[in-house]
Amino acid sequence: MFGSMRMIMIGVMVAGLAGAGAYVFKLRADNATLKANQIKLESAVSEQKELIENQKKDFKEILDANNKMNELVNVLKKDLENLDKRFNKKNRDVGKLAIQRTESIERITNKGSANATRCIEIASGSPLTDEEKNATKKSEINPECPSIANPKYIPY
Amino acid sequence: MNKPTPLELENLKWIIITSENAEEVFKRLEESGIDPVLWGLTDKDFELLAKNFAQIRNQLKITNDLLDKYKEYYESDLEDKNEK
Numbered sequence: 001m002f003g004s005m006r007m008i009m010i011g012v013m014v015a016g017l018a019g020a021g022a023y024v025f026k027l028r029a030d031n032a033t034l035k036a037n038q039i040k041l042e043s044a045v046s047e048q049k050e051l052i053e054n055q056k057k058d059f060k061e062i063l064d065a066n067n068k069m070n071e072l073v074n075v076l077k078k079d080l081e082n083l084d085k086r087f088n089k090k091n092r093d094v095g096k097l098a099i100q101r102t103e104s105i106e107r108i109t110n111k112g113s114a115n116a117t118r119c120i121e122i123a124s125g126s127p128l129t130d131e132e133k134n135a136t137k138k139s140e141i142n143p144e145c146p147s148i149a150n151p152k153y154i155p156y
Numbered sequence: 157m158n159k160p161t162p163l164e165l166e167n168l169k170w171i172i173i174t175s176e177n178a179e180e181v182f183k184r185l186e187e188s189g190i191d192p193v194l195w196g197l198t199d200k201d202f203e204l205l206a207k208n209f210a211q212i213r214n215q216l217k218i219t220n221d222l223l224d225k226y227k228e229y230y231e232s233d234l235e236d237k238n239e240k
Contacts (some may be wrong), residue, residue, distance in 0.1 A: 062230070065225045069225075073218065084207065093199070094199045095200070098174065102174055102176075106172040109170045109202075110169060113170055116206065116213070117167055119210075120163055120216065121162060121163050121164065122217075124220060125159060125161075125220050126163065126195065144210070152226050
């Protein structure tokens with residue numbers, strides 16, 4: 001009787017120990033899975049953070065580029081307004097002037113035409129010459145398009 | 157992507173003709189061996205031509221700068237790699 005009771009007790013203890021061992025193994029496996037998931041999550045969060053940072057950087061660059069483009073549009077508009085002023089300043093009539101001072105107006109027209117031609121070359125991507133880059137005086141600039149031809153020139 | 161080659165334009169010569177100098181201008185052309193014929197613009201049309209050219213120039217500049225920006229954005233990685 002006692003012998004069979006002992007056997008049952010031992011059986012229960014062995015089964016308990018085996019169950020506890022299996023449970024510990026399961027816990028360890030679960031823990032490993034959780035750790036792996038945690039690493040994956042952290043990596044995903046880090047990737048998302050990087051993505052958001054890149055998007056922020058891109059957005060700022062696009063905004064800066066847009067601002068620069070708007071600045072360019074404004075200075076080019078100013079060049080165009082200056083051209084209009086040169087033709088019509090103080091009710092100036094270029095036609096009448098050309099009749100009165102034909103040769104000098106012809107000379108001015110040809111100079112202006114050459115300058116305007118150079119402006120188109122620059123606008124199409126032609127590199128600036130040292131002379132154009134370093135021009136700071138009115139007498140040195142290309143009056144047709146100083147905003148793109150003479151970066152150092154500040155109107156005075 | 158390569159950028160378009162910048163323009164290299166020819167300079168042209170404007171001749172102003174008035175009722176007073178017309179004969180002299182045509183005579184000068186003949187003497188220089190140039191056909192005595194001219195394409196004419198009134199002072200107002202000359203002004204419009206100058207403004208049209210200025211507008212084309214401005215648009216060209218804007219388009220060219222825009223292309224630079226796109227190149228900078230899409231090809232800056234390539235440039236970095238090339239530098240390395």
